[in-house]
Amino acid sequence: MSEKWIAGVDLGGTATKLAFINMEGVILHKWEIPTDHTNEGHNITKNISDAINERLAELDHPKTKIVGIGMGAPGPVDYETGVILNVVNLGWKDNFPLKASLEELTLLPAAVENDANCAALGEMWTGAGEGAKNIVCVTLGTGVGGGVISGGSIVQGANGAAGEIGHITVMPFGGAPCNCGKTGCLETIASATGIVRLATEELSKEGTTGGLSELFAENGKVTAKEVFDMARNGDVIAQKVVNEVSFHLGLTLANIANTLNPQKIVLGGGVSKAGNFLLESVKENFSKFAFSAVRDSTELALATLGNDAGVIGAAWLIKNKIKL
């Protein structure tokens, strides 16, 4: 019997990532299509189905090559029913039956999960988790997402809202407003947006000097990447911002670890591209605030799959279901 594949899909606001993945979690083909929000989002699953069929035809494989389709979507998902509860930016109305729609159009078994959870499952399967069954993944991107894996399965939570690590309150007083309606969430500090906000606040003070300040004067803005690059070069303002981010991230992760003592906490997303420079600084704070037995056993690591984590984790949903 020739090797079977899984279709992994990672739905984003502007682009949808697709991949054919084998049973060992290796990506064999990957590509992207635009995400079409029109028609109340009904084109989204139609386009995914068409894209899979077209690609299979190009590769001269029958539909039976694919054993199922796993998909990650932004927003809370009811894993059991495959219903996506609410997504503001994709056209879908509340409680869109994503799994049913995929199955109807592709005639394949489907499984859907929140995208941050898919990224966590991907890192568990073939990434930084290296097969560990108890890990926490934190995605530091435009926002801050999270996925908690216990005993090899995603912790869903009573309302599909487990893993909302970005909305842990780190500044109970005087914190910045968060998109979620609260203030002082981790996301207001440790996301790319939060880092830019902190830097801009510092740079807007009177009499700032240094490389970051010069960039700010030149471009009227700075990026999170510039903050890290400048901090690495010793820029005082940039270092102050990185220290604040690392403090809140290290403290929060230590407190999560005091609760769950996972084998690994994996940091992914665009901000994590700051690499070991960020990781070491977070680790230093983590060590200060972790309970001794936790400090000795919970490891902090950088994600290794980059943008592929989502499609790989989505494919894992099918792999785990069929236990081939």
Add this chain to the structure above:
Amino acid sequence: MSEKWIAGVDLGGTATKLAFINMEGVILHKWEIPTDHTNEGHNITKNISDAINERLAELDHPKTKIVGIGMGAPGPVDYETGVILNVVNLGWKDNFPLKASLEELTLLPAAVENDANCAALGEMWTGAGEGAKNIVCVTLGTGVGGGVISGGSIVQGANGAAGEIGHITVMPFGGAPCNCGKTGCLETIASATGIVRLATEELSKEGTTGGLSELFAENGKVTAKEVFDMARNGDVIAQKVVNEVSFHLGLTLANIANTLNPQKIVLGGGVSKAGNFLLESVKENFSKFAFSAVRDSTELALATLGNDAGVIGAAWLIKNKIKL
């Protein structure tokens, strides 16, 4: 076939609680024996075995009445091997093979687990958890313990240190020293000891007045219970202490809920006897800091089993193993 029983044991520093419990989690007989620390702790399991045999003889039941013995012990336990990793106050050396010792002496299948985790399992089985499979229990006693249950099972953690909720850092700067070696842990504020410390600090200031201040002047000390009683009666200093405790507890529990979105968070231990007065105040803070979907779905509740939670949860370890 006559009803089978499970022996549940809850090991404490001064007394060991024992109970015969049926398969529905109902306590039929319960009693206590002193905990004997001498002989490097080897008398502990011997005395438990003898106590069970004597009680069975008194009740005129054969040993076969009991299907197994479940036991909770203070300190980190490796659930798989039944080894208690380190306990300072019971005479045992590190890595004491508690399960093996119990099985050798009682000739019954044994299972051991950390005592806070047993209390959590007890509340899940027949207490405030009411069968919910995803709950977090926090025991507010002399210290603050915790147990995290996901999918009906205790989350053990990489090093048996999951559930160390008492050692979540709530005051990263200027916090009081904790027994664990860190400072500013939740335990330094929300335990009975922490509440007394906060009250004593307030009462030691110049020019304090009110009922709690009078009690302090009279007795040279106050208890956590007195702090709650006085706060309920409107004493300003006592209310200030309760507000601080509720703030840190509500914030911490909201952040745990943002991570895990459990169906219930159950508050137990001596301090929780303050009842709805404490619960309502904690809930108010919880609501402020919980992510909206979490606020709507994670419920805070008081433990209902009191001191029986430990033996009932210990018995559950056997119930769960044998699936009778």
